[in-house]
Amino acid sequence: MKISLDWLNTYLSAPVHADAVDPLLTGHGFPIEDRVALEGGDVMFDVEVTSNRGDVLSHVGAAREIAAAQEGVTLKRPSTELPAEAGPAVQDAVSVKVANTNHCPLYTARVIRGVVVGPSPEWMVKRLEAVGLRSVNNVVDVTNFVLLETGQPLHTFDLATLAGGGVTVRDAVAGESFTALDGSTHKLKAGTLVIADEQKPQALAGVMGGAESAVGDATVDVLLEAGIFDPLAVRASARGYKIASDSSFRFERGVDPRGVEKASRRAAALIVELAGGTVAQGVIRVGAQEAQEEPEPATLSLRVQRTQALLGMPLGADEQAAYLSHLELNPQVEGDVIHVQVPTFRLDLTREVDLIEEIARLHGMENIPVNDKIKIAARAPQMSVRAKRCATDVLVARGFHETITFSFTRPKWAKAFLNADESAVRLAGDHKKDEPMLRPSVLPSLLQCRKVNQDAGNAGVRLFEWASTWVAGQQEGQEGQDAARETRKLALLMDAESGAAGLELAVRSLRSTLDELVAAVGGPEAAAWLAVEPLAADTPQSEAFATAGLLKMQGRIIGRMGLVSDVTRERFGVTVPQVAAELDAAALLALYPPRGGLEPLPKYPGIDRDLSVVVDETVGWHDIQRGVETALPEMLVSVTLEDVYRGKPIAKGQKSVSLRLRFRDPAATLRHEQVDPQVAAVVASLKKAVGAELRG
Numbered sequence: 001m002k003i004s005l006d007w008l009n010t011y012l013s014a015p016v017h018a019d020a021v022d023p024l025l026t027g028h029g030f031p032i033e034d035r036v037a038l039e040g041g042d043v044m045f046d047v048e049v050t051s052n053r054g055d056v057l058s059h060v061g062a063a064r065e066i067a068a069a070q071e072g073v074t075l076k077r078p079s080t081e082l083p084a085e086a087g088p089a090v091q092d093a094v095s096v097k098v099a100n101t102n103h104c105p106l107y108t109a110r111v112i113r114g115v116v117v118g119p120s121p122e123w124m125v126k127r128l129e130a131v132g133l134r135s136v137n138n139v140v141d142v143t144n145f146v147l148l149e150t151g152q153p154l155h156t157f158d159l160a161t162l163a164g165g166g167v168t169v170r171d172a173v174a175g176e177s178f179t180a181l182d183g184s185t186h187k188l189k190a191g192t193l194v195i196a197d198e199q200k201p202q203a204l205a206g207v208m209g210g211a212e213s214a215v216g217d218a219t220v221d222v223l224l225e226a227g228i229f230d231p232l233a234v235r236a237s238a239r240g241y242k243i244a245s246d247s248s249f250r251f252e253r254g255v256d257p258r259g260v261e262k263a264s265r266r267a268a269a270l271i272v273e274l275a276g277g278t279v280a281q282g283v284i285r286v287g288a289q290e291a292q293e294e295p296e297p298a299t300l301s302l303r304v305q306r307t308q309a310l311l312g313m314p315l316g317a318d319e320q321a322a323y324l325s326h327l328e329l330n331p332q333v334e335g336d337v338i339h340v341q342v343p344t345f346r347l348d349l350t351r352e353v354d355l356i357e358e359i360a361r362l363h364g365m366e367n368i369p370v371n372d373k374i375k376i377a378a379r380a381p382q383m384s385v386r387a388k389r390c391a392t393d394v395l396v397a398r399g400f401h402e403t404i405t406f407s408f409t410r411p412k413w414a415k416a417f418l419n420a421d422e423s424a425v426r427l428a429g430d431h432k433k434d435e436p437m438l439r440p441s442v443l444p445s446l447l448q449c450r451k452v453n454q455d456a457g458n459a460g461v462r463l464f465e466w467a468s469t470w471v472a473g474q475q476e477g478q479e480g481q482d483a484a485r486e487t488r489k490l491a492l493l494m495d496a497e498s499g500a501a502g503l504e505l506a507v508r509s510l511r512s513t514l515d516e517l518v519a520a521v522g523g524p525e526a527a528a529w530l531a532v533e534p535l536a537a538d539t540p541q542s543e544a545f546a547t548a549g550l551l552k553m554q555g556r557i558i559g560r561m562g563l564v565s566d567v568t569r570e571r572f573g574v575t576v577p578q579v580a581a582e583l584d585a586a587a588l589l590a591l592y593p594p595r596g597g598l599e600p601l602p603k604y605p606g607i608d609r610d611l612s613v614v615v616d617e618t619v620g621w622h623d624i625q626r627g628v629e630t631a632l633p634e635m636l637v638s639v640t641l642e643d644v645y646r647g648k649p650i651a652k653g654q655k656s657v658s659l660r661l662r663f664r665d666p667a668a669t670l671r672h673e674q675v676d677p678q679v680a681a682v683v684a685s686l687k688k689a690v691g692a693e694l695r696g
Contacts, residue, residue, distance in 0.1 A: 226267070490585045614650060640662075642660050
């Protein structure tokens with residue numbers, strides 16, 4: 001925001017010296033970026049204004065801050081007295097409509113007839129040139145002057161150029177053409193907020209007027225616009241069409257709803273003063289706020305002790321109220337509480353802490369004491385954080401490296417990781433042209449990382465990541481709607497050796513990693529809950545895995561694991577076989593803390609029995625485990641997989657599975673004749689459950 005010192009001083013009861021401006025504004029949160037000496041002794045200051053302080057984007061706003069920072073200095077507001085109105089009512093001269101009140105809550109219009117457009121007087125030209133603006137003519141210069149004076153953007157139309165004798169604030173129709181004041185021509189997109197006559201857009205609302213309706217030497221009657229436009233709508237237009245203006249800069253940050261009428265009156269008076277003419281009787285107000293002439297200020301309450309606690313200073317109620325009074329907040333002290341009325345130009349003041357910040361600014365940040373020591377109350381991390389650390393430690397100990405990747409992916413990559421009843425979530429806009437999808441799985445990101453490691457010549461890579469995934473699909477109670485669902489996942493990816501033996505070893509290694517992971521997070525009992533089941537024929541499955549199994553926890557599906565398909569690997573350019581797993585992170589972390597306790601070492605020896613059974617190739621280890629448990633062997637303490645063999649003399653389509661059964665009696669030494677019936681029961685159960693035959 002560029003301000004002129006001479007111009008600034010016209011709004012102060014006592015002029016401020018150029019050397020005092022910097023410490024006064026900088027000390028209150030508005031640093032001076034540049035200072036330029038001008039002819040005649042004037043000085044231009046380029047002031048940095050934060051995006052939440054649109055009220056300071058004017059000379060009156062800057063003067064208000066300087067007055068608040070100096071005792072005995074008050075703000076002198078410019079006159080808003082309207083000149084005598086004459087002639088027919090403004091409603092008879094022009095029609096105004098607002099079709100989109102969400103983006104234009106208030107639009108006002110006045111008509112000034114009989115103006116004589118010409119050069120501006122020297123004082124006006126000097127004011128504008130001091131802040132880097134060139135003079136256009138006496139009517140246009142008034143709107144620029146009032147904008148820089150009050151912070152309220154305005155615009156003037158040549159009334160004779162408006163088809164139908166009026167304007168409508170509406171959304172543009174796709175393909176409509178618009179030529180701006182700067183000469184640029186644009187094809188408008190549907191939804192762009194415009195101000196149009198009966199035929200076409202004449203202004204890009206809140207941004208810039210059109211060349212065809214601009215006030216020029218031939219203009220006689222002027223339509224003066226003042227209003228409020230939605231900051232997001234203005235920002236979208238300014239960015240979308242690459243048109244920046246002083247008006248859009250202010251509308252994007254919010255303008256004072258009470259300042260609209262005042263600025264309109266001020267501009268009408270100056271136009272009559274500089275260009276002659278008469279103001280039509282009345283003013284047109286349309287929009288959602290048309291009946292609200294003077295919006296009421298909001299009220300806030302401030303606890304005196306809260307200010308003292310946050311600032312660490314014993315500021316009394318009267319002292320705090322005095323600071324707030326300097327900011328025109330009209331404070332009222334009631335015991336230990338201060339009630340204030342927030343002026344409508346202070347859009348940034350919405351909470352108690354905002355008022356405390358204002359007190360700190362005026363008191364001076366440099367006057368707030370700094371403690372050499374601070375008190376910190378140490379607390380244990382949240383359970384979910386501790387659980388995640390525990391799981392991460394297990395994976396790192398297993399040789400896995402954690403990755404942190406982006407959440408976006410390509411459509412062809414996303415498709416392979418979607419079930420038949422799911423679809424990917426596409427991002428709105430075109431800011432991610434190559435990767436417009438939110439990933440439905442973390443595995444595409446890990447495969448990308450694996451490709452980078454492959455290009456770097458790294459082998460034996462093991463990766464994992466905790467991250468969110470998104471899919472769209474119908475949810476219960478939302479029939480007909482595809483709702484996006486976000487799920488936090490843990491994904492693991494690791495290299496495998498080529499060949500059946502290498503792939504099998506990798507799958508077993510990954511399974512043992514998951515067992516150890518669950519045991520570390522939930523304890524030995526939880527480890528027994530984890531099971532891997534082959535996918536049923538009617539289970540929706542993705543193209544990502546060549547072979548896969550469901551990860552289940554107490555009957556609930558929490559994820560999948562298996563061998564990544566060749567097609568998927570080739571899609572990512574990965575040449576090394578990969579095994580992967582992905583599970584619901586919340587289900588895993590909910591197991592924490594580990595349950596179970598220490599048990600004494602067994603007093604009596606146990607007996608191990610090894611069995612080799614021949615089963616069909618389709619039979620999984622989970623089926624064999626379930627067959628053993630069905631026999632209910634009384635003294636069985638564990639069953640483990642020892643080996644899998646394929647080849648002669650085993651028939652094609654079958655395999656030999658070697659398992660070890662461990663038996664123990666906690667009260668006495670176990671004898672073989674006690675174990676034999678239990679082993680026989682296991683063999684019989686396996687034969688019935690999976691058609692197993694003892695290998696001779």
